[in-house]
Amino acid sequence: MPQSKTYVIIGGVAGGASAAARLRRLDEQAAIIMLDRGPYVSFANCGLPYHIAGDIAERDKLLVMTPERFEQRLAVDVRTRSEVTAIDPAAQTVSVTPAEGEPYTLHYDSLVLSPGAAPVRPPLPGIDDPRIHALRTIPDMDRILDRIDSAQASRAVVVGGGYIGLEMTEALRQRDLKVSLIELLPQVMAPADPEMVQPLHQELVAHGVDLRLETAVTGFAARGERVAVELGENAAIEADLVVLAIGVKPEVELARAAGLTIGERGGIVVDAQMRTSDPAIWAVGDAVEVEDLITGTPGVVPLAGPANRQGRIAADVICGRESSYRGTQGTAICRVFSQAIAMTGLSEKAAHRAGIACDKVYVHPLDHAGYYPGASQLSLKLLYASGDGRLLGAQAVGHAGVDKRIDVLAVAMRAGMTVYDLEHLELCYAPPFGSAKDPVNYAGFVAANALRGDVALYDPAAIDALGDDQVLLNVATEAELPLISLPGQLHVPLDNLRQQLDQLPRDKELVTFCASGLRSYLACRTLTQQGFRCRNLNGGMKAVRMHREPVPATPPASPAAASAPRSGAGATASTQPDDALQVDATGLQCPGPVLRLKQAVDQAATGQVIDIRATDPAFGQDIHAWCHSTGHELLDSEREGNVHRARIRKTDPEVDGAAMELRCDGRKALTIVVFSNDYDRVIAAFIIANGAATMGYRVTLFFTFWGITALRRDRPAQVRKTLMERMFGFMLPRGARKLALSQMHMLGMGKAMINGIMKQKGVEPLPGLIASATDAGVKLVVCTMSMDLMGFKREELLDEVEEGGVATYLDRAGEAGVNLFI
Numbered sequence: 001m002p003q004s005k006t007y008v009i010i011g012g013v014a015g016g017a018s019a020a021a022r023l024r025r026l027d028e029q030a031a032i033i034m035l036d037r038g039p040y041v042s043f044a045n046c047g048l049p050y051h052i053a054g055d056i057a058e059r060d061k062l063l064v065m066t067p068e069r070f071e072q073r074l075a076v077d078v079r080t081r082s083e084v085t086a087i088d089p090a091a092q093t094v095s096v097t098p099a100e101g102e103p104y105t106l107h108y109d110s111l112v113l114s115p116g117a118a119p120v121r122p123p124l125p126g127i128d129d130p131r132i133h134a135l136r137t138i139p140d141m142d143r144i145l146d147r148i149d150s151a152q153a154s155r156a157v158v159v160g161g162g163y164i165g166l167e168m169t170e171a172l173r174q175r176d177l178k179v180s181l182i183e184l185l186p187q188v189m190a191p192a193d194p195e196m197v198q199p200l201h202q203e204l205v206a207h208g209v210d211l212r213l214e215t216a217v218t219g220f221a222a223r224g225e226r227v228a229v230e231l232g233e234n235a236a237i238e239a240d241l242v243v244l245a246i247g248v249k250p251e252v253e254l255a256r257a258a259g260l261t262i263g264e265r266g267g268i269v270v271d272a273q274m275r276t277s278d279p280a281i282w283a284v285g286d287a288v289e290v291e292d293l294i295t296g297t298p299g300v301v302p303l304a305g306p307a308n309r310q311g312r313i314a315a316d317v318i319c320g321r322e323s324s325y326r327g328t329q330g331t332a333i334c335r336v337f338s339q340a341i342a343m344t345g346l347s348e349k350a351a352h353r354a355g356i357a358c359d360k361v362y363v364h365p366l367d368h369a370g371y372y373p374g375a376s377q378l379s380l381k382l383l384y385a386s387g388d389g390r391l392l393g394a395q396a397v398g399h400a401g402v403d404k405r406i407d408v409l410a411v412a413m414r415a416g417m418t419v420y421d422l423e424h425l426e427l428c429y430a431p432p433f434g435s436a437k438d439p440v441n442y443a444g445f446v447a448a449n450a451l452r453g454d455v456a457l458y459d460p461a462a463i464d465a466l467g468d469d470q471v472l473l474n475v476a477t478e479a480e481l482p483l484i485s486l487p488g489q490l491h492v493p494l495d496n497l498r499q500q501l502d503q504l505p506r507d508k509e510l511v512t513f514c515a516s517g518l519r520s521y522l523a524c525r526t527l528t529q530q531g532f533r534c535r536n537l538n539g540g541m542k543a544v545r546m547h548r549e550p551v552p553a554t555p556p557a558s559p560a561a562a563s564a565p566r567s568g569a570g571a572t573a574s575t576q577p578d579d580a581l582q583v584d585a586t587g588l589q590c591p592g593p594v595l596r597l598k599q600a601v602d603q604a605a606t607g608q609v610i611d612i613r614a615t616d617p618a619f620g621q622d623i624h625a626w627c628h629s630t631g632h633e634l635l636d637s638e639r640e641g642n643v644h645r646a647r648i649r650k651t652d653p654e655v656d657g658a659a660m661e662l663r664c665d666g667r668k669a670l671t672i673v674v675f676s677n678d679y680d681r682v683i684a685a686f687i688i689a690n691g692a693a694t695m696g697y698r699v700t701l702f703f704t705f706w707g708i709t710a711l712r713r714d715r716p717a718q719v720r721k722t723l724m725e726r727m728f729g730f731m732l733p734r735g736a737r738k739l740a741l742s743q744m745h746m747l748g749m750g751k752a753m754i755n756g757i758m759k760q761k762g763v764e765p766l767p768g769l770i771a772s773a774t775d776a777g778v779k780l781v782v783c784t785m786s787m788d789l790m791g792f793k794r795e796e797l798l799d800e801v802e803e804g805g806v807a808t809y810l811d812r813a814g815e816a817g818v819n820l821f822i
């Protein structure tokens with residue numbers, strides 16, 4: 001009988017435990033010793049946030065396998081609280097320091113390293129405060145729970161908007177804490193493209209999360225029972241606990257000290273058989289560098305699936321089986337309250353970084369048949385090679401069904417499929433589960449149409465960069481215009497298109513658009529065959545919104561905030577009139593719900609309430625805009641899970657008096673056109689605005705031409721601009737602090753004098769006046785046409801600003817009794 005081997009495994013969780021179990025299945029005779037410095041092995045680290053949230057009620061459920069069960073079932077000698085402090089590759093031994101007892105050495109024939117990755121802890125002032133937590137192990141989780149309970153915590157800060165940061169944000173909100181989520185980048189979930197996470201930003205804010213993007217934590221300071229998270233010079237958030245989730249770093253010190261090769265990305269270098277630079281040592285999981293399936297370049301991808309598979313492969317190879325790892329594609333999913341985002345393969349930004357020429361399509365189909373209750377829209381972005389249509393990556397965001405689509409696409413990518421193959425995939429379908437044309441098929445149709453030259457696509461990211469020879473053609477219906485409109489558009493509803501061809505310019509390229517890109521595709525086909533030059537706006541208005549919708553202001557963070565009535569909530573809102581017209585718009589995607597609402601409003605009697613339910617994610621915002629624009633009264637608007645419910649009272653100008661008064665909630669209204677950017681004039685505008693707001697006026701300031709510069713942020717934003725736009729940006733004042741006086745400016749002396757006098761008299765300086773105005777509900781609307789002319793982008797302006805065109809101004813001015821021009 002051959003002498004039995006000894007296999008030693010360092011790290012007993014995902015990769016290590018998989019390796020141990022597989023080794024035993026393949027080699028009944030071997031001695032298998034699994035060492036972990038922690039008190040548990042084979043626990044569900046992915047489940048930790050869900051236990052904190054309360055979703056997984058029993059802590060023991062996280063212990064997938066105990067040491068005793070490993071011993072009993074697999075005859076694996078599990079040694080917890082046993083840290084490996086050194087490896088001697090020449091002697092084939094490891095040095096072990098147990099928590100109790102004397103250090104010892106162990107001989108191995110084969111060694112598997114699965115030490116994982118450690119949370120990054122930057123050397124910031126105050127970082128060692130015990131109220132700052134990372135989440136990696138069960139003891140970490142216990143400490144967080146203990147802190148929440150013992151401090152009766154009500155306020156938390158999560159630093160980092162990756163998977164763990166997002167899951168912890170949701171968990172802490174579920175436990176009733178106010179949560180600030182601080183992220184250095186302009187987006188959460190860094191591996192995804194920025195427009196694909198825009199719904200997540202909305203979702204976080206809708207659930208009362210204080211979301212701070214592009215914000216750096218500069219340090220921590222103890223403040224009594226709390227810790228202050230410092231955000232630059234004068235800003236800090238006090239919290240009972242802080243969760244630090246800014247990424248992980250491969251644990252490679254043991255391997256490095258043993259002379260194993262460490263790669264440029266900081267992970268242990270392994271070959272396809274997971275063997276390190278030492279022939280008797282294998283390494284798996286978060287600690288290793290893996291080859292990217294698409295680019296072939298090395299990277300570190302800390303995910304549980306790859307770690308488990310690699311553990312199995314290492315065991316196969318150790319036991320003499322042919323097996324090799326086939327690269328990582330980063331397939332991942334994360335839930336953020338009622339939304340989920342999933343992805344596989346390259347993002348658009350990663351493809352650009354890698355220099356891979358790619359094309360993309362956006363589609364916004366329903367997760368299952370629209371006529372079956374509960375359907376909701378998802379947004380899917382598909383990336384493919386510009387020439388042959390080979391799949392490169394995909395991302396999906398929505399309430400339901402994103403996992404299924406991304407999993408299908410992950411398999412298709414593995415199989416080397418193209419967008420043409422997606423057209424032919426046969427996927428399971430019955431109304432509760434999908435559609436006869438699944439979103440994956442649908443994305444394939446759209447991409448293949450583009451590649452075959454049936455339609456040319458226009459990138460929604462470039463919507464503000466239309467050339468002089470291009471014109472937007474909106475083919476949505478009349479009723480959709482309050483929601484689906486872009487500045488400078490021509491409007492011809494699709495159904496009238498053939499009759500109105502003679503009204504369209506033949507010397508320009510028409511960029512057709514509608515809500516999601518389907519009807520505008522039909523328009524494009526008609527126009528192309530009628531001899532027009534035409535492109536279809538990729539993903540329609542929905543994709544434009546995803547690209548440029550600002551992060552919304554955070555509503556109050558009470559747990560009920562996400563479902564609290566947003567407007568007009570009063571006696572009428574709390575009672576359900578018997579004659580309310582029930583409208584089920586679930587399953588309809590934008591603009592379906594508002595079209596359905598319009599039909600219902602047309603049928604309803606004046607004063608009657610329409611109670612509508614919709615699952616379209618944009619409905620919560622759209623309903624406010626629609627009611628404002630049409631004058632009907634929004635009684636309340638709330639979300640339960642993925643269903644948004646709103647109640648609207650039909651108004652009638654003839655009966656109720658001027659519709660405008662209704663729109664003003666009976667309040668007087670004032671508009672000021674701020675044309676000038678003279679410091680004193682802008683101050684005058686804000687003093688009037690603040691005064692009017694305190695007197696109960698509904699105030700709108702409409703900033704046009706030079707006036708826009710008063711609303712610029714102090715710091716430049718990272719935006720793409722033409723040379724001319726950059727010059728404009730350079731020459732014009734950057735924000736309220738930089739404006740000059742209309743007279744007596746005297747190189748700033750006059751302005752300093754005015755500021756001094758204002759201070760003496762207790763008048764706030766201009767930035768303070770602006771903040772007071774927005775706090776008092778004054779609307780700041782910037783003219784989109786002026787922005788376009790002067791090359792200002794939304795990101796360069798204050799968060800509180802809304803965009804609007806002449807129609808918006810006239811809409812507000814029409815309802816106001818006082819209109820001023822400054």
Ligand code: FAD
Pocket residue numbers: 010011012013014015016035036037038045046047048049082083084085114115116117135136137163164251254284285286287302303304305307
């Ligand atoms: P680990 O599972 O981290 O195990 C490493 C073990 O090695 C640790 O127990 C450590 O104590 C031990 N160790 C290290 N050095 C030594 C030493 N010198 N001596 C003895 N023992 C040592 N991935 C997903 O795909 N989906 C998810 O939803 C997901 N959610 C997550 C949520 C959280 C909170 C966390 C922390 C991770 C999550 N992950 C998720 C990532 C996933 O858990 C990891 O990718 C996976 O566990 C990596 O496996 P591993 O074996 O490489 O390392």
